Every structure is written in C-alpha cells, then in structure tokens.
Amino acid sequence: MSTPVLELRDVHKAFGAARIIQGAELAVARGERHAVIGPNGAGKSTLFNLISGMFTPSSGEIRLAGRRIDGLDANAINRLGLSRSFQITNVFARMSVFENIRIGVMARHGIRFDLLRRAAAMRAVNEQAQALVERVRLAGRRDTLAGDLAYSEQRALEIGMTLSTGAEVILLDEPTAGMSREETAHAVELMRDLTKDKTLLVVEHDMDVVFGLCDRISVLVYGKILATGTPAEIRADRRVQEAYLGEEAA
Numbered sequence: 001m002s003t004p005v006l007e008l009r010d011v012h013k014a015f016g017a018a019r020i021i022q023g024a025e026l027a028v029a030r031g032e033r034h035a036v037i038g039p040n041g042a043g044k045s046t047l048f049n050l051i052s053g054m055f056t057p058s059s060g061e062i063r064l065a066g067r068r069i070d071g072l073d074a075n076a077i078n079r080l081g082l083s084r085s086f087q088i089t090n091v092f093a094r095m096s097v098f099e100n101i102r103i104g105v106m107a108r109h110g111i112r113f114d115l116l117r118r119a120a121a122m123r124a125v126n127e128q129a130q131a132l133v134e135r136v137r138l139a140g141r142r143d144t145l146a147g148d149l150a151y152s153e154q155r156a157l158e159i160g161m162t163l164s165t166g167a168e169v170i171l172l173d174e175p176t177a178g179m180s181r182e183e184t185a186h187a188v189e190l191m192r193d194l195t196k197d198k199t200l201l202v203v204e205h206d207m208d209v210v211f212g213l214c215d216r217i218s219v220l221v222y223g224k225i226l227a228t229g230t231p232a233e234i235r236a237d238r239r240v241q242e243a244y245l246g247e248e249a250a
C-alpha cells in the first residue's frame with residue numbers, strides 16, 4: 001500500500017486503570033471504504049474519538065496523510081481534512097436543513113457570519129450549500145427545521161454536515177443505527193454515492209451494510225485490531241468467527 005491516508009501505530013488509551021485501546025494498528029488506504037466492527041464495548045467509539053481529536057492517546061501515533069495528528073484538537077484535525085459524525089444525532093434542531101449544511105461550508109472557507117453580507121462570498125457559499133442539500137437528497141426539505149425531520153432524514157443531514165467542511169477522510173459512527181430496512185438501504189446508497197471521491201471509515205453493527213458497502217474491514221476486539229481484510233477474508237477468518245461473527249458469517 002502507498003502511504004495510508006490514515007494510520008494508527010500502537011495506539012493505547014486508558015481511562016484510569018481501564019485500558020480500553022491496547023495497541024491498535026490500522027492503515028486505511030486513500031479512497032477506500034473501511035469498516036471497524038467488533039463486539040459491544042470493544043472500543044470502537046473510543047477509537048473514533050482518538051482519531052478525530054476528542055481524546056488524546058495515552059501512547060502511540062496517529063497519522064493523517066503521513067502527518068502526526070495525535071495531540072491535535074478536533075478543529076485542527078478537521079482543518080487538515082478529517083471530519084466525523086456521531087453515534088447520536090448531532091444536528092442543530094432549530095436551524096433549517098440548508099442552514100445546518102451552510103455552517104460547515106462557511107467553516108471550509110473560513111467565512112464568518114459578518115462577512116456573509118458580502119454578496120460574492122454569500123453567493124458562493126449558498127450555491128455550495130444548496131448543491132450539498134441536493135446531494136443528500138433533502139432538496140424537498142431545504143427550509144424545514146432539522147428538528148422537524150424524520151429520524152432517517154436527520155441522519156442524512158448529519159452525513160451532509162460531515163461532508164460540508166470538504167474533508168477528504170470521513171468517519172461515520174453507526175450511520176444506520178435505529179433505521180428500518182428500507183431506510184438502511186437508502187442510507188447505504190447515499191453513503192456509496194457521497195463517498196465516491198473520499199475515504200470512508202465507518203463503525204457499523206449491521207453486517208449487511210458492512211459487507212455490502214466496504215472494501216476492507218478491521219475487527220476490533222478488547223481494544224486491539226484482531227484482523228484486517230476484504231469482506232471475503234474477514235468472513236473466512238477463523239479467529240474473527242470465534243471472537244465475534246460466530247455462526248452468522250459461516
């Protein structure tokens with residue numbers, strides 16, 4: 001693999017005496033869709049928090065496009081091209097769909113609200129925000145308050161917000177949690193489309209989504225990556241079957 005766009009080397013994270021991440025190794029290639037799976041409590045969300053700068057590792061290295069990012073705060077990491085969504089819906093309920101997306105687009109350009117009065121800046125930002133609203137298929141809900149959207153629409157908006165800062169590496173934490181089968185299928189299609197020219201790292205419990213969407217999968221068990229491989233390799237991996245997938249993948 002050429003230089004991975006995202007790389008973890010021997011990453012550890014302890015909360016007091018609780019060693020949650022214990023030497024995680026991960027290499028995500030540019031342009032791939034990569035899932036992190038593992039049992040409840042394995043440390044998947046903690047891993048995301050470490051990568052995105054919500055937590056600082058106790059030790060180890062995290063690199064984005066070859067550059068150390070461990071120890072940087074979330075905003076700095078975002079500016080370097082990594083953006084994440086959260087397990088819990090995280091939209092501004094009292095702002096419209098369009099306004100939610102526009103905040104991220106403005107951040108991308110470093111535009112403050114007072115500068116928005118300048119017509120040219122406003123036009124460019126509005127055009128990009130509108131294009132993204134359309135890409136996440138919420139054009140019909142453009143002026144609806146985010147708090148009034150259906151749950152699955154809120155999750156789609158959240159993906160839009162994650163993309164709005166223009167980041168190259170997108171982290172999505174359980175994007176289909178709580179969705180019906182139909183909503184899940186729609187969300188998968190959306191993710192496939194929106195991440196065509198991006199790198200996606202996703203934590204997901206729905207194995208149909210993982211095996212259908214992702215190029216490679218890493219299995220996290222007790223804070224360590226037990227295996228990384230293609231869906232076929234992971235399905236066939238005896239250790240993974242024993243530790244996690246069980247009968248389901250046989």
Ligand SMILES: Nc1ncnc2c1ncn2[C@@H]1O[C@H](COP(=O)(O)OP(=O)(O)OP(=O)(O)O)[C@@H](O)[C@H]1O
Pocket residue numbers: 015018020038039040041042043044045046047
């Ligand atoms: N800030 C924290 N302080 C102390 N313990 C924490 C903290 N954050 C997470 N943990 C612990 O770390 C362990 C792993 O949690 P984490 O949420 O990362 O797992 P997960 O794999 O995402 O689980 P799930 O699939 O259930 O979401 C849990 O035992 C949790 O209680």
